Amino acid sequence: MKPLWLSLMLLLAACVPALQEVDPVRAPQADNWGPNPSPVEWWYISAYVPEAGIAFHWAIFKGYFTPRIGPAFLGLLYPGPFHASHLAVTDLREGRKFFDERSDFRPDAPRGDAIIEFPPLRIEQGDWKLIQQGASYRLTAGPLDLRLTPRKPAVVHPPGYSGTAEVGRMYYVSYTRLGLEGRINGREVWGEAWMDHQWGGQLSGREALWDWFGLHLSDGSDLMLYRVKKPPSAGQAEGEVVQLAGSRTDPQGRIAELKDLRMTPLKRWTSPSGRSYALSWKVEAEGLQLELNPVRQDQELLTTSTGVAYWEGPVQGGGSWQGQPVEARGMGEFVAGTYRP
Template identity: 35%
Template sequence: MDNTHIKNKKLLMTRTGAEREKQQSAEKAGKPITKRVRITITLTLFWFMLCGTGSVTPAEEWKQAVTPWQWVFPRDHGQHPEYRTEWWYFTGNLSDSQKRRYGYQLTFFRQAIASSPLRPHNPWSVRDVYLAHFALTDVSGKHFRHYDRSSRTGPGLAGADKDSMNVWTLNWSARMKKNGIHLEARQGDATLKLELRPRKPIVFHGEKGRSRKGPQEGQSSYYYSLTDLETTGTIKTPWSREEIRVEGTSWFDHEFGSNQLTRDQVGWDWFGLHLSDGRDLMVYFLRKSDGSIEAASSGTIIEKDGTTQHLNAADIRMDVLDRWTSPRSGAKYPSTWQLRIPAARIDITLAPLVTDQELTTTASTGITYWEGAVAGHGTSEERDVAVEGYMELTGYAGSLGGVF
């Protein structure tokens, strides 16, 4: 490694640290991150990816999700490096002994850069970049705080095993244990240590786990979930003086693919919901640039016993009842919904538990989106039900077309 290469790495580390400090100071002061800072961090990450790697591999050279996947566990909880993009996604609705309510998100992304790095045995060589998002919601206090980070894999900074779930980005991690999954994250005054144990079997979305995102060949991902995870552990929020013992229910998604969104698909609305009658519900709508909904949008009903029912876009009716405009990004998000699935006799209304749960991820993906705890009520099979879960809204602060 020559002196210029070493100087570039040191300069990168200095710039990355300075920009993150600038971001954190702005967040604490309640100020929006400026476009200049956002661009600087994006360029820094680009420089970071180029140091020690070969050329970026074009999307079409990665393996495509074109046939049903032959699932084998625990292997498929791990990474799938032949595909370009992959994520492990956890959210949960929690409460403490005083019935105060909380929500959390912990997500890990693997973004492949080069299938054949120039120096594959060099620990600084880059094949994949790992990015992560961590957020806590204090529902009772109406507080929300989020964090994000990114890292190359070597030497040991981030990564994911191939034979089971063990994914980490610095000191944030999700690890499969004998009886469940252990989550851990720490950032400043915020910590999360949770144990997740499945109460329902694995759910495969779409065609045996192949979830279509559009009409083109390969425009799909492989997608499964653990929708009902009994959750116990501790959290510490920036607004609490000590760790809080919590319990509740979590949701886990694992998805991987190489060519999911076309340029005319601007974003998606996703819901992972728990109904008080024991049903779980996943719904996603892909929005197109002309305002229409992609016909491949779909959902899954998970019954109390774990059996599933696939939903096509035509089976689902979604109506926006209210909207909220972010004071930082200016994005106008749907904030209250009526969701109806006539064939399953589901009719529910949903709203955020805290209005502002917008993430601005300048230190990682560079995407601004809304992701947060929601709750509601309605009917399921003509019986009154309460609903809680998480909602994700992307593409309202800028199109994601062609990004994933």
């Protein structure tokens, strides 16, 4: 007779659908914006709109309770997928940050109320919605009521994924520049946004930490910068860097790897929770010199729906590309680790 624990694990394996990890030799398609059979997946939209004194970040996460992700017993009760959403809005004129989050397990939500469909793309969690409408997207979530229209085609970031076998990999596609118009907190806004889709087997905050930028440059190009790290060991300020990935999407929408990329932290900030974040950076690559700084320091998000602590906020800076001066602005995301209230 099988022991009880083995029987439960076999039952769990039968309940959870077959999930696909990232194949590092097979790049994804840039038009892959629908749900995938992956352990973890997310969609992300952010923008820094200085003309309106606003920055925001919205994301929805999809995952499964597998023995690796845990807690494993929930896979028996809820084979998934399960969902969580984050929404952060920073009013730079008033110096205020608003954050809200949702999950399938919040007390006021019927389990499984999230919807993710494609094509066309339709993502809903309660009344937070991202709906594709022809060539544009409509995002309505809390104080956001926005229309987003891609100004460049979707791209696959070289080498097609972020991460490593050790910390987990995520396929990675983006709209690096979208026109944005609508209202936030009743204030009319217009500008440019960034939209990501990632899926694979990486557990944010537990197996992998990162420092990330999505930047719009004044010459019409866009930069993605990604520094993936292990969680720090005892006594370390930060974990070992296991991947540096960067790409430039030119004004015509053609993407290329940033060669000889280096990202050097310049200044750190300690949050009220006691976590340390590198917020000012020197970035160097073949043909590129940049210095980046936060527009506002106090942008830490402590999430109960996903159990992750991270900094998300507007950044700006300047430097040169191929010897020509450029200004940069966009969003930064720095994952510090896990969070338990």
